[in-house]
Amino acid sequence: MEKRKFEEESYGGEAPAQEAESPNPVQAVVPTTTRDKGKRRAVVATQIGSYFKERTTPRSQPTLKSVLASKEIVHKAKLGLAKWIVDAHIPFNAIQSLYFQPALDGVAVIGPGFKGPSYDEMRVHLLADLKREYQLLVEKYRSSWKSTGCTLMADGWTNQRQRTLINFLVYCYAGMSFVKTVDASDVIKTANALFxxxxxxxxxxxxxxxxxxxxxxxxxxVSAEKLIHEKYPNIFWSPCAAYIINLILKDIASIPHIVDIASRASKVTVFVYNHMILLSWLRKRKSWTKIVRPGVTRFATVFITLKSIYDHKEDMQSLMVDKYFTSHK
Known part of the structure; x- marks a missing residue:
């Protein structure tokens, strides 16, 4: 009787008649001693944890403590986070990170008295742990490459120091992973060198x-990929869609009447932004937004600017007939 009572306390209810005959796989690995009760809870949590939403997700049941917290306390907590973000010059869009709310949840679980990581912990131990965690994530992706296959992507670009860099990334159904960056500044980018x-x-x-x-x-x-296909017949090549679209827009932008329209649009943009008095009048318009200036790096910027000026057509016309403009020197 004492043994059965002990087993009932361990399971939180009646003890199973024969544990080996239980169809539940969780019970097959559940410890039956008080010392291992914490392990049992961890095993059960891993099995049923996906059935419950986090308390910070939409339409989830909040805790009693969070419900009883006054608006002043909640506002003070948010104000403390806002002060830290502003003082550390952290961009506001960092709040939209997927890891922001889980970080707050981890602090809330510990409760008062939690001390954040120190500078040395962050740059040594925690950074090493993060690196190890992401290495495990990449290894998880690599394990799926054999079964689903993957795509190798190469993105060449030039940084502010005029160094030619090539980023290599691997995409598969499980996710995308960054492989490496190659500094090709001192390499003559012939077909053999790229190969x-x-x-x-x-x-x-x-x-x-x-x-x-x-x-x-x-x-x-293109020549390098021909060499790759000769050595690896199972690998096929295709050009980047964004690069192709960029070339198409480049050809369209070279049409004479498009060049003329883009030149006039550039003059309008320069005129507006060189006269701050007129620009201040336009900014008072409810529908006014910033005009995208033409850039030399992206051919799509020309068409985006044309669209922006077309959207501001009524504001421009209103400025031309307003006394604020006609009576100005």
Whole structure:
């Protein structure tokens, strides 16, 4: 009787007649001693944790303590976070991070007295733990490359120091992972040089795992991908869609009447932004937003600016006939 009573207390109810015959897989690994009761709770939590929403998710049941908290206390807590964000010059869009609310939940679970990580902890131990965690995530992605295949993507760009960099990324159904960045400033980007760079990454990912390679449509990349397909027949190549669209817009922007329209739009934009008095009048309009200035790096900027000026047509016309403009020197 004492043994059965002990088992009932361990399980929180009646003890099972025969644990080996239980169809529940959780019970098969549940400890039956008071010392291991914490392990039992952890096992059960992993099995049923997905059936319950977090208390911070929409339409979830809040805790009694959070309900009884006054508006002043809630506002003071938010004000403390706001002071830290402003003092540390953290962009406001950092609040939209997926890890922001879980971080607050972790602090709330510990309760009062929790002390944040120190500077040394952050730059040494915690940073190493984060690196290890993301390495495990990448390894998880790598395990799916063999079964689903993956796409190798190469993005070449030039930074502010005029260094030519090539980013290599791998995309699969499980997710996208960053592989490496290669500084190709001192490399003449011939077909053979690019082929050697791609071959190193392909060997690391696994030639049998890659089914698709996406790069720019430049002639040297096209020649390099032909060499890759000759060595790895299972790998196929296609140009980047964004790069193709950029080339299409470049050709459209070179049409004579489009060039004329873009030139006039540029003069309008320069005129408005060079006269702050007129710009201040336009900013008082309810429908006024900033005009996108033409850029030399993206051909789409020309068409975005034309669309923006067209949207501001009524505001511009109102300025031209207003006494504020006609009576100005």
């Amino acid at each position: 050697n760079l791609f071959a190193l990454v392909i060997e690391w990912v696994g030639p049998s795992n890659i089914v698709h390679v996406v790069t720019d449509n430049a002639a040297n990349y």
